[in-house]
Amino acid sequence: MQTILVPVDFSAAAENALRYANKLAVKLPAEIVLVHSATSPARLPEERAALRRRLEALAERLRYQQLTRQGGRRIRYYYHLAAEALPDCLQVLVTGYCASLVVTGLALDDCAAATAAGTTPQGLPERVSCPVLVVPPGHHELPAHVVMAGDFDRVGTSQLASLPALARTPAAQFELVQFYQESQLYDGAGKGLTPLKKALLRAQQSLPNATTHLLPEEDALEGITEFCAQHATQLLVLATTDGCLVRRFFHPHYRQTHAYHLRIPALLLPMSTLPSAACCARCALRQAAAGQLAQSSKFFPQLAAG
Numbered sequence: 001m002q003t004i005l006v007p008v009d010f011s012a013a014a015e016n017a018l019r020y021a022n023k024l025a026v027k028l029p030a031e032i033v034l035v036h037s038a039t040s041p042a043r044l045p046e047e048r049a050a051l052r053r054r055l056e057a058l059a060e061r062l063r064y065q066q067l068t069r070q071g072g073r074r075i076r077y078y079y080h081l082a083a084e085a086l087p088d089c090l091q092v093l094v095t096g097y098c099a100s101l102v103v104t105g106l107a108l109d110d111c112a113a114a115t116a117a118g119t120t121p122q123g124l125p126e127r128v129s130c131p132v133l134v135v136p137p138g139h140h141e142l143p144a145h146v147v148m149a150g151d152f153d154r155v156g157t158s159q160l161a162s163l164p165a166l167a168r169t170p171a172a173q174f175e176l177v178q179f180y181q182e183s184q185l186y187d188g189a190g191k192g193l194t195p196l197k198k199a200l201l202r203a204q205q206s207l208p209n210a211t212t213h214l215l216p217e218e219d220a221l222e223g224i225t226e227f228c229a230q231h232a233t234q235l236l237v238l239a240t241t242d243g244c245l246v247r248r249f250f251h252p253h254y255r256q257t258h259a260y261h262l263r264i265p266a267l268l269l270p271m272s273t274l275p276s277a278a279c280c281a282r283c284a285l286r287q288a289a290a291g292q293l294a295q296s297s298k299f300f301p302q303l304a305a306g
Contacts, residue, residue, distance in 0.1 A: 013105025
């Protein structure tokens with residue numbers, strides 16, 4: 001029996017994530033731990049009891065609204081009230097409950113904003129040792145068509161072998177996509193794209209039904225969203241060591257442009273990702289400019305009005 005952690009703040013996004021987690025729990029099967037970050041450790045016992053009752057009521061309501069009686073009864077729910085902010089305690093909970101997956105609702109931040117806010121777990125998969133599944137608004141069934149993109153030379157065999165369990169049927173279609181830049185054609189060692197091709201073929205051995213694609217693209221994120229849209233992807237698996245790619249993935253700009261990659265669930269594999277200096281410098285400049293404008297508006301209100 002697997003365990004799925006679902007952070008719940010009683011928002012619509014959290015409720016949507018729990019709906020998706022319910023579907024996975026019936027299929028895997030898995031038990032679900034609903035986690036609420038009650039950040040005040042001095043809460044009275046009756047307040048904590050009331051929060052727990054809210055979590056129980058939410059779980060039971062969705063269980064019988066969404067699932068058949070037989071399927072709903074198979075899910076076992078547990079409830080955890082954390083005294084710390086979620087990013088600070090998430091890994092402890094993952095370890096303590098031996099969780100294999102975190103399912104969370106969609107939130108959007110750039111690098112600097114995420115840092116200032118204390119870092120959201122869906123933007124930082126390196127904060128936990130298990131995959132993070134981010135569910136956007138809307139109705140989403142378990143996928144029959146999955147696209148996986150990222151750095152296949154860094155993906156473990158066990159990570160690949162676990163992916164078919166998240167699909168709707170064993171016959172689900174998998175597309176393995178590796179993007180490369182033109183500069184990689186001439187790496188100075190004469191290897192060119194050979195290492196990338198070998199990594200794709202190794203990944204395909206763990207997913208025999210998968211199709212591989214090695215495509216030129218200077219901006220991997222633009223390539224991912226275009227590829228997913230063209231293939232009507234239902235689940236995107238992102239496995240990359242480029243931390244800024246993960247952070248850009250959830251940037252509000254893409255929400256405003258209705259980018260396809262933000263309209264489907266995304267599974268973020270833990271890859272010990274690190275931000276690149278160039279991207280974070282741009283994010284920091286944007287954040288500094290916004291701070292200067294806010295400060296200026298205190299002294300020159302007409303700037304804010306304009």
